[in-house]
Amino acid sequence: ASQHRLWPEIEKTVKQQVAMARMGIGECGSGWQLFAEDGEMKMYRREEEIDGMVVDPLKAVHVVKGITGHEVCHHFFSPQYRYDWETTLEQMTVLETISDDTLLFLQTHKRIWPASQRDVVFWSHIRKLPNDQDRDGPDIWTVVNNSTGHPDHPANVGKCVRIFLTVCLLCQTRVNPPKDGTPLSRENVSCKITYCSVVNPGGWAPASVLRAVYKREYPKFLKRFTAYVTNQTKNKPIMF
Numbered sequence: 426a427s428q429h430r431l432w433p434e435i436e437k438t439v440k441q442q443v444a445m446a447r448m449g450i451g452e453c454g455s456g457w458q459l460f461a462e463d464g465e466m467k468m469y470r471r472e473e474e475i476d477g478m479v480v481d482p483l484k485a486v487h488v489v490k491g492i493t494g495h496e497v498c499h500h501f502f503s504p505q506y507r508y509d510w511e512t513t514l515e516q517m518t519v520l521e522t523i524s525d526d527t528l529l530f531l532q533t534h535k536r537i538w539p540a541s542q543r544d545v546v547f548w549s550h551i552r553k554l555p556n557d558q559d560r561d562g563p564d565i566w567t568v569v570n571n572s573t574g575h576p577d578h579p580a581n582v583g584k585c586v587r588i589f590l591t592v593c594l595l596c597q598t599r600v601n602p603p604k605d606g607t608p609l610s611r612e613n614v615s616c617k618i619t620y621c622s623v624v625n626p627g628g629w630a631p632a633s634v635l636r637a638v639y640k641r642e643y644p645k646f647l648k649r650f651t652a653y654v655t656n657q658t659k660n661k662p663i664m665f
């Protein structure tokens with residue numbers, strides 16, 4: 426994969442996005458407002474517009490018991506699960522398998538009235554990162570999705586408005602070993618999830634509509650996705 430044309434961009438974007446995701450909300454600069462909370466899940470956004478279009482950066486933090494960072498990233502990255510958890514997905518195509526850890530996707534999302542239908546072309550890269558805080562702690566896993574062009578799928582040719590996004594899912598596994606030396610089980614693991622996304626909706630859509638869509642869809646997406654991973658893994662050996 427290192428010789429692929431996208432490799433330099435992937436390296437740079439992954440490093441950038443991981444650094445941002447690791448910063449706490451306080452360090453991330455001001456202006457973050459908590460807009461949704463549900464148990465361990467907290468969702469923040471910053472209100473930002475470019476040329477009158479809403480591009481509100483989103484940062485969600487969540488802690489889920491019984492699953493690991495590798496399991497969360499594996500189910501987010503792998504195409505075979507996506508229709509199960511991505512409720513707004515209408516069509517997903519893997520345009521290119523760049524390597525076993527890097528795919529190129531074309532996705533069309535269901536139309537959200539009154540906005541016109543959207544599509545997106547993005548590369549998706551999964552990576553394990555050394556846990557530099559705690560040397561013998563479990564590794565950190567991340568998936569970064571970033572829009573890119575594709576010669577066979579130019580933007581805004583068909584009925585869909587092309588959106589542009591950068592998404593980073595960063596997962597840190599926590600292990601609390603059982604006192605009595607019994608083997609590790611799912612009760613002894615949890616995962617701290619940080620999900621960052623910036624979506625440029627492409628063509629114009631009313632700010633009030635977009636903000637309502639995000640307010641409704643993002644909490645639903647993260648809850649549904651983490652519940653899906655819990656269900657998929659509950660009777661399987663732990664994937665560290």
Ligand SMILES: O=S(=O)(CCO)c1ccc(-c2ccc(C3CCCC3)c([C@H]3C[C@H]3c3ccccn3)c2)cc1
Pocket residue numbers: 511513532534535537540543545570588590592622624626630635638639642643646
């Ligand atoms: O994390 S991913 O890479 C996961 C791979 O699928 C991702 C996340 C979100 C989107 C996305 C981008 C834009 C929109 C809007 C913009 C104007 C009208 C459609 C929506 C709408 C469908 C709503 C939505 C918002 C948040 C979460 C899920 N659904 C979704 C795409 C990919």
